[in-house]
Each structure stands twice: as C-alpha cells, then as structure tokens.
Amino acid sequence: MTTLLEQALQKVGSLPADEQDAIASQILDSLADEEAWRRRFAEKRDVLRRMADEALAEDERGETRPLDELL
Numbered sequence: 668m669t670t671l672l673e674q675a676l677q678k679v680g681s682l683p684a685d686e687q688d689a690i691a692s693q694i695l696d697s698l699a700d701e702e703a704w705r706r707r708f709a710e711k712r713d714v715l716r717r718m719a720d721e722a723l724a725e726d727e728r729g730e731t732r733p734l735d736e737l738l
C-alpha cells in the first residue's frame with residue numbers, strides 16, 4: 668500500500684462509521700466502473716484497431732483536417 672493511500676485511509680478511519688461507509692461505497696463503485704471499462708475495451712479490441720486503421724488510412728489519403736481548423 669502506498670504512503671498516500673495509508674494517509675487517506677487513516678483520515679477516513681477517524682470519521683463516523685456512516686461517513687466511512689459512504690466513502691468506501693464510492694471507492695468500490697469507482698473501481699467497479701474502471702474494471703467494466705477495461706472489460707469493454709478488451710472485448711472491442713478488434714473493432715478499435717479497425718477504426719484506428721481506417722482513421723490512419725483516411726489521414727494518409729488527405730481526407731482529414733487539423734483539429735485547429737475545426738474549432
């Protein structure tokens with residue numbers, strides 16, 4: 668465990684139980700969201716690779732414009 672995480676948990680540990688539970692729920696929800704994103708991207712790896720290849724090909728053909736021109 669990192670020093671920063673230890674400090675954070677020490678501070679959380681000094682809070683009332685209901686506040687500790689609220690913070691713990693937020694942390695667990697955040698970690699679950701991150702894992703869900705990782706799984707979704709892993710499942711779509713081929714689709715993302717194909718889309719990236721298409722974007723690079725479009726750029727090579729001169730079919731793209733710099734983002735600065737669009738803003």
